[in-house]
Amino acid sequence: MLGSWFFALAAVIAGLAILFAFKRLLRGLQYRIERNEFHPNGIQKDQMHYFVQIALIEAIPIFLLILGFMHLESPSPTISEALVPFMLVIGTIIYTVFSIWMTKKDRLDQLKNITKEQKSYFTTIMMIGYVTTLGIPIISFVGILLLF
Numbered sequence: 055m056l057g058s059w060f061f062a063l064a065a066v067i068a069g070l071a072i073l074f075a076f077k078r079l080l081r082g083l084q085y086r087i088e089r090n091e092f093h094p095n096g097i098q099k100d101q102m103h104y105f106v107q108i109a110l111i112e113a114i115p116i117f118l119l120i121l122g123f124m125h126l127e128s129p130s131p132t133i134s135e136a137l138v139p140f141m142l143v144i145g146t147i148i149y150t151v152f153s154i155w156m157t158k159k160d161r162l163d164q165l166k167n168i169t170k171e172q173k174s175y176f177t178t179i180m181m182i183g184y185v186t187t188l189g190i191p192i193i194s195f196v197g198i199l200l201l202f
Contacts, residue, residue, distance in 0.1 A: 057125030057201055061194035062139035064118035068111065068190035069146040073153055075107045076183040083179065084161055092172055108186055115190045122197050130202055143194045150187045154180065 082100050086092050158180050162168075168176070
């Protein structure tokens with residue numbers, strides 16, 4: 055039973071914290087586009103800062119995932135015991151996907167006069183956001199399923 059809570063806690067911490075860092079990255083990108091400072095050096099600096107933040111954020115959730123996988127050998131929890139952690143992981147996944155989608159929609163609505171290059175870069179950043187935000191929650195989802 056404890057393993058499922060480790061997985062759920064890792065998913066919630068990683069999902070929400072990385073989502074917060076991702077929204078900061080998008081605010082910085084929007085600021086650069088609005089001020090006509092869209093150049094590769096500044097954007098690479100922002101991306102590097104984002105990935106350093108992700109590395110720092112993921113330290114605790116990775117430790118929690120390790121603890122969760124260590125509990126795979128313990129007796130299997132009942133469905134009712136693992137339901138709340140499982141729903142937390144599912145809720146985190148749904149919330150982060152919806153939040154990233156809404157953020158993309160809002161930012162693109164605010165930036166009406168962007169070039170095709172800027173829009174393609176924005177789309178690439180969105181895909182990076184999905185991958186980085188959903189990595190640990192999906193691992194947690196699989197970990198909870200492995201407990202049974």
